[in-house]
Amino acid sequence: MTDRITSWHSNPSKPKYTPPPGAVDAHCHVFGPMAQFPFSPKAKYLPEDAGPEMLFALRDHLGFAKNVIVQASCHGTDNSATLNAIARSNGKARGVAVVDPAISDEELAALHDGGMRGIRFNFLKRLVDNAPKDKFLEVSRRLPAGWHVVIYFEADILEELRPFMDAIPVPIVIDHMGRPDVTQGPDGPDMKAFRALLDSRPDIHFKPTCPDRLDPSGDPWNQFAEAVAPLVADYPDRCIWGTDWPHPNQQSILPDDGHLVDMIPRIAPTAELQQKLLVANPEQLYWSD
Template sequence: MTDRITSWHSHPSKPRYTPPPGAIDAHCHVFGPMALHPFSAKAKYLPEDAGPDMLFGLRDHLGFAKNVIVQASCHGTDNSATLDAIAKSNGKARGVAVVDPAISEAELATLHDGGIRGIRFNFLKRLVDDAPKDKFLEVAARLPKGWHVVIYFEADILEELRPFMDAIRVPLVIDHMGRPDVRQGPDGADMKAFRAFLDSRDDIWFKATCPDRLDAINDGGAGDPWDAFANAVAPLVSDYQDRVLWGTDWPHPNMDSEIPDDGHLVDMIPRIAPTAALQRKMLIDNPIKLYWAD
């Protein structure tokens, strides 16, 4: 029996920073509960349950109003856990699904009715075995009106993925900025390449998220309070303020480093978006455009 992983902080601190009313945690997940929503047989990790009650309790504790729930890889293409959480949110959540590329239009419509507004393509080899670009392009061309594609990859394959991403004709949202090496600073090679990508289209959005992953001690970073992340990401947020989102990444899937304190993650917000106007765009206006436009 594989040991189940606990990847979240048991007692997150209360943030010093208070998000503005209506603020949205635009990148989070739910795990199970396994008794109701079993994990995929292909899952690369087996987490402890982290269901909607826990998510919404954390939302209130941190001072947020809404959530965007992103299908976690451990649930594969069975989106029932994500849909269940959205249904239990009283209108305060929307979602991003992971789908079989052969999904029918009727099934996509059912996902839309359940609050899904995008699909996710994962290119992290440690999390997925197969990422068929041709099939991904086919389903991306059949999405309901107003949907977008979320893509998760690491910085070293950005150029390799450019032709694939250029061929997707709906808005793109890039998870965690494509995982740049923030130790290179705001003018490092990874950030320059990502900026060039953002400049190639005006419908590419990004999530200024995961200092705990990108500035992790075991990857050569300094860890909490993640100064390298703040230094590298703040200029990106300022320069692309109409296309940036933010989220906790709770419950921090498949963490291989120190589990972050979610209160400290929230306190990163004013360090990368120092003005009230920037904070409003990142936390309210931008996610509303993508997830609650209707």
């Protein structure tokens, strides 16, 4: 693997929508810089550098106050790049780590001190974590107080994962709603199955994010808005939002981040919903300590 890829828009538009004060972009990443933080030899993609300066400039351009930086799979379980970005944020970022299940309690405590507040389990087929699920459960029982588990999967394995998720002893955040088929609409089988998961326990949060990944109709992603708005309305205290910048593996699409922000009032049309989605809910998950 030698060709480095660019997956982000070089000149995103200024959003028409203005986020409320204190708004959090609660799902974004950093790549490198590679010279300082090499990518994992197991990485399935090799991106161009997208470091903290770029992320924080985008944050300000889009009108957000804070970031939650999720460890990118291209960095494997070496969280140094994410920790570096958090350290350079002047208190305006927290993070989600990816860890080897054999990580020690001392190493988890060091991640906490560095601003991490969760760990991510990736079950996406093309980026799948190979550790047995019982190892993931074991580490989830040793997390520092106030942490949660983030899970990324595709809709077709939701039922397979239900017993695993039921056994996780800390709150859960589902990335991108478990990638439902939004063309089925708000009452389609994928969304019904996801609602059943949310109804199974009260401490599952979700990210109504990534129309560029989930809506084949393309920008302005009308099918996404139609399918997702009812979910946000029915579970207003359990959703958080993020850009997904720099959009790993989206090099053939390059979504305009300004347009992604303009999706927010389409899925959360009231000021009350927007305040919960962008401020109250992420603050509770990441800055409550």
